[in-house]
Amino acid sequence: MAYHSFLLEPISCHAWNKDRTPLPSNSPQPQWPIPIPMTPWATITPLCLPGIDWAPESNRLVTCGTDRNAYVWTLKGNVWKPTLVILRINRAARCVKWSPKENKFAVGSGSRLISICYFEQENDWWVCKHIKKPIRSTVLSLDWHPNNVLLAAGSCDFKCRIFSAYIKEVEERPSPTPWGSKMPFGELMFESSSSCGWVHSVCFSASGSRVAWVSHDSTLCLADAGRKMAVSTLCTETLPLLAVTFITENSLVAAGHDCCPMLFTYEESQGALTFGGKLDVPKQSSQRGLTARERFQNLDKKASSDTANATLDTLHKNSISQISVLLGGKDKCSQFCTTGMDGGMSIWDVKSLESALKDLKIK
Amino acid sequence: RTGEALRAFHTAIRSSPGNSRNQAMKEQAQGTMLKVLTSFKSSEIEQAVNSLDRNGVDLLMKYIYKGFEKPTENSSAILLQWHEKALAVGGLGSIVRVLTARKTV
Numbered sequence: 001m002a003y004h005s006f007l008l009e010p011i012s013c014h015a016w017n018k019d020r021t022p023l024p025s026n027s028p029q030p031q032w033p034i035p036i037p038m039t040p041w042a043t044i045t046p047l048c049l050p051g052i053d054w055a056p057e058s059n060r061l062v063t064c065g066t067d068r069n070a071y072v073w074t075l076k077g078n079v080w081k082p083t084l085v086i087l088r089i090n091r092a093a094r095c096v097k098w099s100p101k102e103n104k105f106a107v108g109s110g111s112r113l114i115s116i117c118y119f120e121q122e123n124d125w126w127v128c129k130h131i132k133k134p135i136r137s138t139v140l141s142l143d144w145h146p147n148n149v150l151l152a153a154g155s156c157d158f159k160c161r162i163f164s165a166y167i168k169e170v171e172e173r174p175s176p177t178p179w180g181s182k183m184p185f186g187e188l189m190f191e192s193s194s195s196c197g198w199v200h201s202v203c204f205s206a207s208g209s210r211v212a213w214v215s216h217d218s219t220l221c222l223a224d225a226g227r228k229m230a231v232s233t234l235c236t237e238t239l240p241l242l243a244v245t246f247i248t249e250n251s252l253v254a255a256g257h258d259c260c261p262m263l264f265t266y267e268e269s270q271g272a273l274t275f276g277g278k279l280d281v282p283k284q285s286s287q288r289g290l291t292a293r294e295r296f297q298n299l300d301k302k303a304s305s306d307t308a309n310a311t312l313d314t315l316h317k318n319s320i321s322q323i324s325v326l327l328g329g330k331d332k333c334s335q336f337c338t339t340g341m342d343g344g345m346s347i348w349d350v351k352s353l354e355s356a357l358k359d360l361k362i363k
Numbered sequence: 364r365t366g367e368a369l370r371a372f373h374t375a376i377r378s379s380p381g382n383s384r385n386q387a388m389k390e391q392a393q394g395t396m397l398k399v400l401t402s403f404k405s406s407e408i409e410q411a412v413n414s415l416d417r418n419g420v421d422l423l424m425k426y427i428y429k430g431f432e433k434p435t436e437n438s439s440a441i442l443l444q445w446h447e448k449a450l451a452v453g454g455l456g457s458i459v460r461v462l463t464a465r466k467t468v
Contacts, residue, residue, distance in 0.1 A: 158465075196464055196465050197463045216459075216463055217463035217464070218455070218457075218459040218463075219456075235417055235418075235421060235456060235457075236454070237453060237454020237455065237456045237457070238454060239455050239456070239459060240459055
């Protein structure tokens, strides 16, 4: 596990390029640092950025901000040049994701809609189409299905939905999937019903037949298209999780306000989600015995002689807001990365975790 | 005597009017639940909590907080003991689900 402390403010989002040199961004501070290889940091423009995504093949960035715009950045020489994309939204944009084929991207916003943007060659600009119904509140997170057409969206109206974002101008008609066969633009393929909290993060599995989401009522849910879209819910004992990703087809890593990534396993035969263990187990520091004086002081101040922590044992000292798969893809992840509100970024190695935590079983 | 309290407890949990909009029915259930919870001896609470499943613990937590809202003489003391035991089993997540629940007991 490597921990890098970047900033004093929370990191709002991060993105990796193909070679895995990272790009964290932060808000609310207006400066936006970008690492360029060989030079430490260069500030680009004043923006308040909740969303950033890097397209590995075409090497383009897309950012979206509270200024209700999105910019597509292309690297010309050593400089990133932005192209404005007009999203036609009247609230801040919250999250942005390139599609797997990188010919379109989706932006979720507080305008209660999703903007799907694609490049129109003849007019040489980015055009967007909106998915509105039946979203009733801010869209907090997005994830694309590997077929480049289906899009999962988690929103503040407590639902996780899968929409079709089929744009006939840039792609062919998609073949049927377990989520449905008719996929005109904006078609609602799936809508969840169980959660009572804002859906913070959604994630498709590598095959696309499962989608998982975490919500503010401390639950983790998974819908399995292979089992007729049956939803399994796990009520966790932790504080709400903010980010989730698949690391194999059956295992998920999620993290949130407990500042520690955790493993969850999906048992397909029973359709059940189980908690697999915390992935951040601090080394056992030698326990100092309490003197009698300290014991009485504790009793006086805190009404208990327990030495339970006033400081966090975990690597991240504040909530983890984003998890991304670094190496291996979502089906055989070997490394993943977390960033948090403590301004730090950690890289976790799955093999070392498996050997260090003996009860951990990653299926 | 112990067995009776436990049985009353399970019955109250099972017959909780979860999705009801009938306010009178809900209040009656709350009253019954409070009576059952306060009739337990401190030493019996842990066993009762351990006999519940995950949904039961969440439901119990909701009733505990409902009981906090309308305190009667001595009710808070025993409810705090229930809270401690329920927290040990349900974790902070069960409290979060009390706060985010759209259907209250």
